[in-house]
Amino acid sequence: MSDHSPALELDGVGKAFGGTPVLDGVSLRLGAGEVVSIVGPSGSGKSTLLSLLTGALAADEGRIRAGGAPVSRDNRPFAFMPQRDVLLPWRRVIDNAAVGLEVAGVRRAEARRRVSRLLPAFGLEGTERLYPRQLSGGMRQRVSFVRAVVQERPLLLLDEPFGALDAMTREELQRWLLDVWAVHRWSVLLITHDIREAIRLSDRVLVFSPRPGRVVGEVAVPRVIPRGDGFVLRPEVPVIEDRVRRLLARGPV
Incomplete structure (x- = not known):
């Protein structure tokens, strides 16, 4: 990447x-090492956008480029983490985290080796032989995250990664994600319904209109690192949140 x-x-x-438009002229840029969130009402096409990026759907119009090159089967440098962990109940932690590598053709032993190297940093050391039913919701999401990042793609697509968790676990994993990002500095595109989450995790928040979805505005967030638990208490955060809510209320323009 240049x-x-x-x-x-x-x-x-x-x-x-x-014949019903779901996305209409969506344009956006995500810089290297940047975290950008997309917020918008249900049905605004946020998950459809991720499906276009992962190749599950094809765009009807427009251009998508990654690292300066058109996105294609040979240039799709994304690792995707869905809203729910979708772990395979019959596979242990180490094999669930390795499944993406195995699908990509990596031998099982090598895939396990790469996963094992990451587990301590993700708070999963000692869980290698556990099954999903033996894990908490937060631990399951960590396994799902390892499965995404072990593929060593430069760009992460996160679709409501903490939306199904209780408030305390969600805050814990937000804190953990910030700590991990501070080390690796991936480029991240995050879909979320939680405005405070978007503000805490992102450099910019993009606001989508209702169907058909389009970007109706963006709000920058001060780059304060680390963004600890006290970040949302900073005086500028309510101002940023108000800007996002005003854009959401405006709707299509």
Whole structure:
């Protein structure tokens, strides 16, 4: 990737189902090492956008580029973490985390070796032989995150990664994600319904309109690192939150 190329660039991307537009002229840029959140009402096409990036769907119009090159089967440098962990109940932690590598053709022993190297940093040391049913919701999400990042892709796509967790576990994993990001500095595109979460985790918050989804505005967040638990108490945070809410209330423009 060139130092001057964005990690991800969308230009006028559109998608319709049965003649009904879901995404309408979506344009955005994600810089290297940047965390950008997308917030918007249900049905605004946020998850559809991720499906276009992962290749599950094809865009009807527009351009998608990653690292300066068009996204294609040979250039899709994304690791995807869905809202729910979708761990395979019959596979132990180490094998669940390795499944993406195995699908990509990595031998099982090598995949396990790569996963084992990451587990301590993700708070999973000693869980290698446990099954998903033996883990808490937060631990399951950590396994899902390892499964994504062990593929060593430069860009992470996170679809409501903490949305199904209780408030205390969600705050714990937000803190943990910030700590891990501070070490690795991935480029991250985060989908969330939680405005405070978007503000805490992101450099910029993009606001989507209701269907058809389009970017109606963006709000920058001060780059304060680390963003500990006290970050949301800073006086500028309510101002940022108000800007995001005003954009959400505006709707299509």
